[in-house]
Amino acid sequence: MRLLALILAFLAAFPALAQTREGPLRIEINRGVIEPLPFAIAPFVAENAGAGQWAEQITRVVAADLSGTGLFREIDRGAFISSVSDFNAPVRYADWKAINAEALVTGAVRVDGNRVTVKFRLYDVFADAPLGDGLQFAGDTSGWRRMAHKVADEVYSRITGEGGYFDSRVVYVSEAGPKDARLKRLAIMDYDGANNQFLTDASAIVLAPRISPTGDRVLYTSYETGFPQIFELNVGSSARRPLGVQGDTMTFAPRYGPDGRTVVYSLTDGGNTDIYRLDTATGARQRLTSAPSIETAPSFSPDGSQIVFESDRSGSQQLYIMPATGGEARRISFGQGRYGTPVWSPRGDLIAFTKQNQGRFHIGVMRTDGSDERLLTASFLDEGPTWSPNGRVIMFTRETAGEGGQPALFSVDISGRNLRRVPVAGAASDPAWSPLLP
Amino acid sequence: MVWGWYISGAAHALLIIALVFGGVFSRPPEEPVTISDVEIISEAEFAALALRTPAPEAVEEPSAPPPPAPEEAAPDTPAPDTPLPEISESAAPEAETPEAAPEVTIPDPTPEAEVEDTPPVVASPDPAPEGPLFEAPPQRAPRVAPTPAPAPPETADIAPDAAPEIAAAPDAPPEDIAEDTPETAPEEAAPELATEADEPTETLALATSPRPRPRPARPAPEPEPETRETAAAPAEPDRPEPAAPATDDAVAEALAEATAPSGDPGPPLTGAERDNLRIAVRDCWNVGSLSTAAKETVVTVFVSLDRDGRPDTGSIRMVGFREGTEATARQAFEAARRAIIRCGNNGFPLPVEKYEQWREIEMTFNLDGVSF
Numbered sequence A: 001m002r003l004l005a006l007i008l009a010f011l012a013a014f015p016a017l018a019q020t021r022e023g024p025l026r027i028e029i030n031r032g033v034i035e036p037l038p039f040a041i042a043p044f045v046a047e048n049a050g051a052g053q054w055a056e057q058i059t060r061v062v063a064a065d066l067s068g069t070g071l072f073r074e075i076d077r078g079a080f081i082s083s084v085s086d087f088n089a090p091v092r093y094a095d096w097k098a099i100n101a102e103a104l105v106t107g108a109v110r111v112d113g114n115r116v117t118v119k120f121r122l123y124d125v126f127a128d129a130p131l132g133d134g135l136q137f138a139g140d141t142s143g144w145r146r147m148a149h150k151v152a153d154e155v156y157s158r159i160t161g162e163g164g165y166f167d168s169r170v171v172y173v174s175e176a177g178p179k180d181a182r183l184k185r186l187a188i189m190d191y192d193g194a195n196n197q198f199l200t201d202a203s204a205i206v207l208a209p210r211i212s213p214t215g216d217r218v219l220y221t222s223y224e225t226g227f228p229q230i231f232e233l234n235v236g237s238s239a240r241r242p243l244g245v246q247g248d249t250m251t252f253a254p255r256y257g258p259d260g261r262t263v264v265y266s267l268t269d270g271g272n273t274d275i276y277r278l279d280t281a282t283g284a285r286q287r288l289t290s291a292p293s294i295e296t297a298p299s300f301s302p303d304g305s306q307i308v309f310e311s312d313r314s315g316s317q318q319l320y321i322m323p324a325t326g327g328e329a330r331r332i333s334f335g336q337g338r339y340g341t342p343v344w345s346p347r348g349d350l351i352a353f354t355k356q357n358q359g360r361f362h363i364g365v366m367r368t369d370g371s372d373e374r375l376l377t378a379s380f381l382d383e384g385p386t387w388s389p390n391g392r393v394i395m396f397t398r399e400t401a402g403e404g405g406q407p408a409l410f411s412v413d414i415s416g417r418n419l420r421r422v423p424v425a426g427a428a429s430d431p432a433w434s435p436l437l438p
Numbered sequence B: 001m002v003w004g005w006y007i008s009g010a011a012h013a014l015l016i017i018a019l020v021f022g023g024v025f026s027r028p029p030e031e032p033v034t035i036s037d038v039e040i041i042s043e044a045e046f047a048a049l050a051l052r053t054p055a056p057e058a059v060e061e062p063s064a065p066p067p068p069a070p071e072e073a074a075p076d077t078p079a080p081d082t083p084l085p086e087i088s089e090s091a092a093p094e095a096e097t098p099e100a101a102p103e104v105t106i107p108d109p110t111p112e113a114e115v116e117d118t119p120p121v122v123a124s125p126d127p128a129p130e131g132p133l134f135e136a137p138p139q140r141a142p143r144v145a146p147t148p149a150p151a152p153p154e155t156a157d158i159a160p161d162a163a164p165e166i167a168a169a170p171d172a173p174p175e176d177i178a179e180d181t182p183e184t185a186p187e188e189a190a191p192e193l194a195t196e197a198d199e200p201t202e203t204l205a206l207a208t209s210p211r212p213r214p215r216p217a218r219p220a221p222e223p224e225p226e227t228r229e230t231a232a233a234p235a236e237p238d239r240p241e242p243a244a245p246a247t248d249d250a251v252a253e254a255l256a257e258a259t260a261p262s263g264d265p266g267p268p269l270t271g272a273e274r275d276n277l278r279i280a281v282r283d284c285w286n287v288g289s290l291s292t293a294a295k296e297t298v299v300t301v302f303v304s305l306d307r308d309g310r311p312d313t314g315s316i317r318m319v320g321f322r323e324g325t326e327a328t329a330r331q332a333f334e335a336a337r338r339a340i341i342r343c344g345n346n347g348f349p350l351p352v353e354k355y356e357q358w359r360e361i362e363m364t365f366n367l368d369g370v371s372f
Helices: A002-021 A049-068 A093-098 A141-160 B002-021 B043-052 B056-060 B138-143 B154-168 B175-189 B198-203 B227-232 B243-259 B271-282 B326-343 B352-358
Strands: A025-029 A037-041 A072-074 A103-112 A115-124 A135-140 A169-176 A183-190 A206-211 A217-222 A229-234 A240-243 A250-256 A262-269 A272-279 A285-287 A295-300 A306-311 A318-323 A338-344 A350-357 A360-367 A381-387 A393-399 A407-413 A427-433 B298-304 B317-322 B360-365
Touching: A025 B271, A037 A049, A049 A072, A049 A103, A049 A115, A049 A141, A103 A141, A115 A141, A135 A141, A169 A206, A169 A407, A183 A206, A183 A217, A206 A250, A217 A250, A229 A262, A250 A295, A262 A295, A272 A295, A306 A338, A318 A338, A338 A381, A350 A381, A360 A393, A381 A427, A393 A427, A407 A427, B271 B326, B298 B326, B317 B326, B326 B360
Parallel strands: A025 B360, A037 A072, A037 A103, A206 A427, A229 A250, A295 A338, A360 A381
Antiparallel strands: A103 A115, A115 A135, A169 A183, A169 A427, A206 A217, A217 A229, A229 A240, A250 A262, A262 A272, A272 A285, A295 A306, A306 A318, A338 A350, A350 A360, A381 A393, A393 A407, B298 B317, B298 B360
16 A cells, blocks of 8 residues: 555656646737838949939839838838948848848849849848848839839738739729719729829720739720720720620629639619620620629639629628529628628638718628628728739728819728828729739 | 255256256257358459449439529520620720830849849858757748857756756656756646746645545544455555555655755746736737738747847747648748847846746747737
């Protein structure tokens, strides 16, 4: 029995011993701070005599891209302790730590004739190490902005872990004139409002442009025949053609499928609006809904297997999801108010929508099963969301109230932060964000 | 009495006769057993047979699901239009015909030779001690400073601390038990809510654990002459009472001595001290620039600190992660590392007299309640 008591005593002691064998102290951090990451961008080094102008401009565009996300905060150059005069010179991390720069971007520009070369490096200052390898882009001097966007995309991606969206374009409706006699025309610009160009004239009202997955074609609705009709426009040649024409029916709300060949749209015939699917290569058409209610605003899921759309089949305007070939639809919106213009995120995880409730308009997002609805904006009139290529930012139309109310383009992070106006000259509406350019 | 013998003898005789001649226990005739032949085939032959055998599911595979209702309505729609001819450019706007939209020549995205991928030599006056003490995980490899760094001082610190403890506890079983005892017991017990009052009770558990001690209050059974009762009952009433407590006390004391730290590392961190550390780290844990997926990834990061509470940057490594991918974990780890380095630059607010308690820390960064 003594032996038994000895063993029992040892076993009783053993758990305590086991507990004390673990080494480090363990704590859990359950909360952080949400603030822009401070970064420093040293003026890009001009490697030859003609590169000075380009170096400064490219530096400013990169900095503006990053700061414009709301995720980064540029440290003013006046606070710099070190200067970077040689792209290959060692980085004095202590100097950048002293000004609390968590990331450092250095670069160099060289211009040979009409060809500009941009290279950059990104450093994790507090890790005393580069963040990824150096990269270099080369191209025509007329494309210097795209090269700056490429650099910013790469920096953004390396820090956040998700793709960038700076080297992309936006098609929208440029508006002019009073509200009761508004002139509308299609235009295209860089995501930041630069390089603005018109795609159509103002002879007919145009609505709801949608850009193809390859970025070279645009679907839109035009009233040039007196009633709404879908057209497809080639961005490069400006050639266009009507799509889905069926007698005197009205066609509208088109959107490309992920293959760029399939188009879904709404068609109103005999007072009933349903969703159709069109193969633009063969002209084959398929009716996807046949309810007596109004079904419109279809949007493909990124994998092309499902379509989200709006319908008033339940008595109020709500969001539904159905298979891409048609079939039984599943309602996903159940909140108060009316839901419309759903758009599937490029990442496939969220659906953006317009919501009208109690006299206010909202841009919101929800998961594809309708859960976690979050309203990002609220104003007199917000509508028509479109996703950035990385699914992180939403651009939409905001119109101010009153006689002189004008529509404008705004963007907002899906967290609801960083709401800002897109710099577009004049009134603008119906943005459609392109994929990232190749 | 005699009749009883007679009856018993007769009954036994009948029973023996019945057994011998009645066939009561005889086995029923055995049915012939069919034995199937077993043929030994080679593995290759079996594989060939398996390939030739069609899967039953494939035969039973249901036909394709019926087409959805809208497809049935397709005939109602007119025949597919033939591709319409493109409208001539004359219908297009007159002056605003844009230049080719992608007017920018696509830059070569691949890095060219003139950019050196190898980073320049770090000119920092204080090269970060890299971690020979701790093996860096594979994903950290690109992050490690390119220049080799001297060994961190912690390597030298651990050995001297451990040696005296072993020497002061000669009866201790393994040395690592005595070495690690003071650091983790409170953590394992209650990492979040343990109070200072609760933690010492665990360390005293060894001294109070002997169980027979309360038993003396139990009334002793009276000695009975029947030996059957003593055989059925446990022998503890006969056990001399003082012996067991004395043995247990000795065992407990020996174990307590073995587990007691010889270097007096001090009491464990109080809840307030841990909260101070948490607050100090979280104030620098900037998650604003993380992707939504990285925010949802929980990473555990190891760091060793010097006596001033400053982190050894070379020791910072990711211990593990969950609810994410390698890529999102790397992003989350980098944010955590920045937080540790930034806010630990001047030393975390930790009591120096308890250095043994917080010399090495594993911090789990877990953002609760992030929707997207």
